[in-house]
Amino acid sequence: MGEHQTPETLSRRSAPVIETATGRLLDALLRYRAYRLLWTSSVLTQIGQWMLQVATGWAMLQLTDSALWVGMLGFASGVPFLLVAAPAGALAERFDRRFILLVCQAGALLVSTALATLVLTGLVTPFLLLVATFLNGSLLAANNATRQALIPSYVPRSALQNAVALLSAGMNTTRILGPSLAGPLVATLGVGGTLLLQSACLALALANTGRLPTTPPTEQPNLPFIRLMAEGLAYIRRVPIVLGLILLASVPTILVFPYLHLLPVFARDVLHLGPGGLGLLYTVGGAGALAGSLFVASLRRVRYRGALMVGIIVVYGGVIAVFSLTRWLPLALGCLFAGGFLGASYMALNNALLHLAVDDEVRGRVMGLYMVTWGFMPLGALPMGALGDLISVPGAVLSGALASSLAALLVVWRVPALLRLQ
Structure with a gap:
């Protein structure tokens, strides 16, 4: 957990890094512990998202044999960014941003576990898949908006470009590995088993987020x-x-x-x-x-x-x-x-x-x-x-x-x- 720290404090407490090409490339990850925790939590969450996307898409195809229904899953996951991201960004100024991340990841964990239970018990329906996808997308939109606001709290201004780019690199790594891992998982463990693995990824992400320093609100709570x-x-x-x-x-x-x-x-x-x-x-x-x-x-x-x-x-x-x-x-x-x-x-x-x-x-x-x-x-x-x-x-x-x-x-x-x- 730990007390609140400013980027300047984090900079003074950063670990020494040998000035090699690799050290310069991974500067923010190697120097700043709080950013490293945030990065790890974000990558684990995104790996889970790929598992969810592949598993729910396959489940929807099995249930409906319809490309339209499968396409509706993508729509249900994307629309929440239009509806939720902006209000979530405002909340990130009123409350501790770390706390908002914890709430979002805990909510996503509940959605994933509930959906896995529905699949394993044979109670899942196309409508329930859409509802779960929309709820997950809403939590992901709030999570991502808050995460964006958190990055400058954990690295100094001089390391900000490196930190943003390394987070993008982590997300793109999951873009390569995610589908290649999720497909075989669905084939071997089934949709329900894959969703349980997603829950495990979210639980690990939640544990990393819980170790982040707190961040005070930047706005008056009565506004x-x-x-x-x-x-x-x-x-x-x-x-x-x-x-x-x-x-x-x-x-x-x-x-x-x-x-x-x-x-x-x-x-x-x-x-x-x-x-x-x-x-x-x-x-x-x-x-x-x-x-x-x-x-x-x-x-x-x-x-x-x-x-x-x-x-x-x-x-x-x-x-x-x-x-x-x-x-x-x-x-x-x-x-x-x-x-x-x-x-x-x-x-x-x-x-x-x-x-x-x-x-x-x-x-x-x-x-x-x-x-x-x-x-x-x-x-x-x-x-x-x-x-x-x-x-x-x-x-x-x-x-x-x-x-x-x-x-x-x-x-x-x-x-x-x-x-x-x-």
């Missing part, structure tokens, strides 16, 4: 909740850099990232691959994302990180546009790796720059609204899929990728100070 939210929105409108960074976070989430939902169509109809080939596409993209996160974690003395971020998103749109046009597997794999690299490095840079630009008094609310952008991907998949039916899936992805690059340039034209961010 009306609606006023808290309104002041957060007013702050974003008042500070062009913050507004620009959130808009830039929204651009690829709406216009590019939904292509990930359409990879099964590319695998079967464009590249003529089976399920194994589809898994290869996801794995290569995940490997690129991991490399991109580690690239940002290793960055030192880059003068204009804002300009680098903008350059990356423009090139990212171009790479995905090339992917949408190719029918040659080696080029498609190269584009997916490059796209994963650029997308992850862009989001890690955007996240780090947002943390550096925001005042701590409104950090919870701003990061909560930032997390809302994560909910745009399942919503963006709907119009992209509809456009795919109308013209073609490659054409829809091409349109989104080119629109993303143009939209990013438009945001920068309106907020040119983004290019000068250090």
Whole structure:
């Protein structure tokens, strides 16, 4: 547990690290115990999420034999980010952020255990799967918004970019390992057994979170909740850099990232691959994302990180546009790796720059609204899929990728100070 510590206190108490390339890359993990606990808890939670996603998707397919019902699971898990993340960010300023994480993870543990019980007893239904997925998504949205607000409490400002990028690297590692582990687990242990393993991951995450230092509220507890939210929105409108960074976070989430939902169509109809080939596409993209996160974690003395971020998103749109046009597997794999690299490095840079630009008094609310952008991907998949039916899936992805690059340039034209961010 421990008493409250500031990033400056944590910096003074940090462990010595030998200045090697690895030491510089893993700086925040090696130096700051509280951040290390938060990172471990986050990775364990995300591993559990992959188990849940694969297990519930398989269970829904067995129960309904319907792609529509399986797609509704993705919608039920994504919509809570639109509904819950912003209020959760405001709560993170009113209460101890560590306590909110504990509540979210304990709630997710209860949901997972209850769902495992329903599956093992044969009482699960498609509707109950949707309810459990929505509840889990709501808790995950609140957990992630609070976690974002917590990072600067556990590392000094000088280590913030490294800490944000290493957390992104951890999440992308689970993106590679999660599906490859969850599939065999469902095959050997069944859906119920896999959900029990998810519960075990959440229990371990909960234990790590319980060892985090406490964080005091940053707002007066008697301030009306609606006023808290309104002041957060007013702050974003008042500070062009913050507004620009959130808009830039929204651009690829709406216009590019939904292509990930359409990879099964590319695998079967464009590249003529089976399920194994589809898994290869996801794995290569995940490997690129991991490399991109580690690239940002290793960055030192880059003068204009804002300009680098903008350059990356423009090139990212171009790479995905090339992917949408190719029918040659080696080029498609190269584009997916490059796209994963650029997308992850862009989001890690955007996240780090947002943390550096925001005042701590409104950090919870701003990061909560930032997390809302994560909910745009399942919503963006709907119009992209509809456009795919109308013209073609490659054409829809091409349109989104080119629109993303143009939209990013438009945001920068309106907020040119983004290019000068250090």
